[in-house]
Amino acid sequence: MNIVLISKQFSDGEAISEYIKTIAEYLVDQGHEVCVVSFDDGSYYSIDDRVDVLRAPLDFDGDNLYNWSMMMNNELKEQVMQNIGEDVDLIHANDWTTVPGGVALSKKLERPLVLTFHSTENERGFEGEHAEIISELEWQGVYESDQILTTKEDTKNSVLFDLDAPDDKVDVVDPFSHGWPERVLNKYRELVKQEKKVET
Amino acid sequence: MRPLFITWEYPPYKAGGIAAHCEDLATTMASQGHEPVVITYGDERTSEVRDGVQIHRVPSTDSAANTISWAMHLGHEMEKKAIELHKQNNFDLVHAHDWMAVPGATGIKKTLDLPMVFTVHSTQKGRDGISSEYQKTIHDLEWYGTYEAEEVITVGREFSEEVKHTYEVPENKINYIPNGVDLERFDSHSQDLQRDQYALDWENIVLFVGRMYPQKGPGHLIEAMPHILDQHQEAKFVMCGSGATEHYKSIAKSQVGDKVHFPGYVSDNELMSLMKEATMTVAPSVYEPFGIVPLEAAASETMTVGSYTGGMKDTIVHEYTGLHTYPADSGSITDQVSRGLEDPGWADWMGDNARDRVEDNFRWEQISAWTTGIYSQALE
Secondary structure (H helix, E strand, C coil), X not given: XXXXXXXXXXXXXXXXXXXXXHHHHHHHHCCCEEEEEEECCCCCCCCCCCCEEEEECCCCCCCCHHHXXXXXXXXXXXXXXXXXXXXXXXXXXXXXXXXXXXXXXXXXXXXXXXXXXXXXXXXXXXXXXXXXXXXXXXXXXXXXXXXXXXXXXXXXHHHHHCCCCCHHHEEECCCCCCXXXXXXXXXXXXXXXXXXXXHC | CCEEEECCCCCCCCCCCHHHHHHHHHHHHHHCCCCCEEEEECCCCEEEEECCEEEEEECCCCCCCCHHHHHHHHHHHHHHHHHHHHHHCCCCEEEEECHHHHHHHHHHHHHHCXXXXXXXXXXXXXXXXXXXXXXXXXXXXXXXXXXXXXEEEEXXXXXXXXXXXXXXXXXXXXXXXXXXXXXXXXXXXXXXXXXXXXXXXXXXEEEEECCECHHHCHHHHHHHHHHHHHHCCCEEEEEECCECHHHHHHHHHHHHHHHEECCCCCXXXXXXXXXXXXXXXXXXXXXXXXXXXXXXXXXXXXXXXXXXXXXXXXXXXXXXXXXXXXXCCHHHHHHHHHHHXXXXXXXXXXXXXXXXXXXXXXXXHHHHHHHHHHHHHHHC
C-alpha cells in the first residue's frame, strides 16, 4: 500500500510526530510505501530512510493558529499532488490542523481518509475566540473521514458525544499498548480492501 | 475556455463592486462562447445557470470569530465544490477576486493543479491601512494571492503600480484591465423617476453615489455644499449609498438643510434614472483604485466631477468628459462643481463626450477579450 501521513509538524520529540514516526517505520518494515507530509518549521527530525518525508514552508504568518492552518493545508496538498499524485491508497490526517488538507486530498484522489484525534477542542477546554470554528472543523473531519482513531478512551468519548460521530467509525488505538501499529495497519487494510470491493 | 471564478459575492448578493464586476465579466465571456463557472457564497447550497453562467453557491460558517476565518472556511467549502465539478468537466484555470477568494483559490490551484489568475480590486493598505494584526493578515493574504497567481490583473493603471510596489509583483505578471460598463443595461432600463421626490422643478441634481465611508469622500463634498449653494441656489445634492449614512446625513442636514437629500435604499432602476436625470455626479473619493461611478454616469450621458486619483485619472478626461478636483479638497470640489453648474450646455456636452468615450474604451466585450488573453498567458 501507499500511505500518506499528514501532520502540522514533524520533529523529534513532539508527541504527534513520534506517533506518526512509529506508524511509518512499522509500515515500511512491512513492505509498504510511506510518505510523511508536514509543515517545515525548520526543526530536526530523524526517521528510517525508507520513509519519504516532504516538508513545505509557508510564507504566511496568519493572525492565529486557525487561519494559519487553513493556509498551511494548501501547501500540504500541493506537496502531495506534485510529488505523489495518484499513487496513494490511503490518507491519514492528524487532528483538526490537517482536516482541510486530508478532506480535499481524499475527495480529489477518491481514497479513504483516516483521521486520528490526539485530543479534541472540547478536551482542550474550548477556549479562545476560534474554539467554535475549530470544533466545527473537527466535526467536518468526523463527517468526511472513513475511520476515526483516538489515542485514548476520553478522546473517543468526546468524539462520540461532542462531535456526534457514529460509534462504529471510532476506535481507540493506544500508542502505549503492545503491537498498536499493527492495529493501525489492519484498519488501513480494511479500508483499502473495501475500496477495491467497490471497484469490482 | 472554462475558467472558474472564485468570488465571495455574486449577484444578487452584493456589498461592493466585485459582485457586479464578476457578473458582467462572466456573462460577457459566456456570450463570447466561453464556459465560465462561478463558485460563490450562499446561505445554502444551490446551483443554477443564469445568462449562460453556471453559478454554484456554498455556505460558510456561523462560528467564525472574524471575516478572515469566515473566508478561510468558505474557501475550504468552495474547494470541495470545485473538486466535485472538476471531475465532471475540467476547468482550465481558477480566477480569484480580491483577498477573500485567496484561501479558496490557492487551495483549488494546488489540489487541482490549475493556473491561477488574481484580480486585485483594491488593497487593504489603501482601504484602511495595515496597522493592526488583523489588517496585516489581510494584507499578507493579498500578497499571497499575487505570489501564487500566474497572472495578476488590476483594475486601474495607476493602481497597477501601487499593487506592483506593495506586493513586489514582477513586472511581467501584472496587467491592467479597466472595469467595464454594461451600456445595454443603461439603455434599456425604464425611466420612471419621480423627480419631485428628489428635487424641485427648478433645481439641478448633483448626485453622489457610493458607500458612505471616508475613503469615498462624502465628507469633503458635504463641506463644499454651502459654498456651492452660495453661488448656485439651484443645486440640489442627492446622496445615495449604504454605509455610515446617518452620520453623514446629520452633518449635511445641519449644513444645508433641505438642499441635501438622502433617499436611503434606491433600486438599480431608480439609480440609473437618477444618473440620467442628474446634471452631474460627484465622486470625491480619497482613494479609488478604479471607480465605476464615472463610467456609469457616462453611460447615462452625465458628466462627473471626480478626484484626480487612481482610476479616475483615466476614467475622467478633464474638461472633456468631466472635471477633476484635487483629492480631499472641498475648495476644489466647490470650484469644479460650480463650473459645471455655471454652464449647463458645457455640462451636457461633457456628458455626451463621456458616453462616446465609454462606448469606445470601456465595453465588457473588449474587457472580456483582454481577460481571456491574460488567461492564455497564464496557461502557457
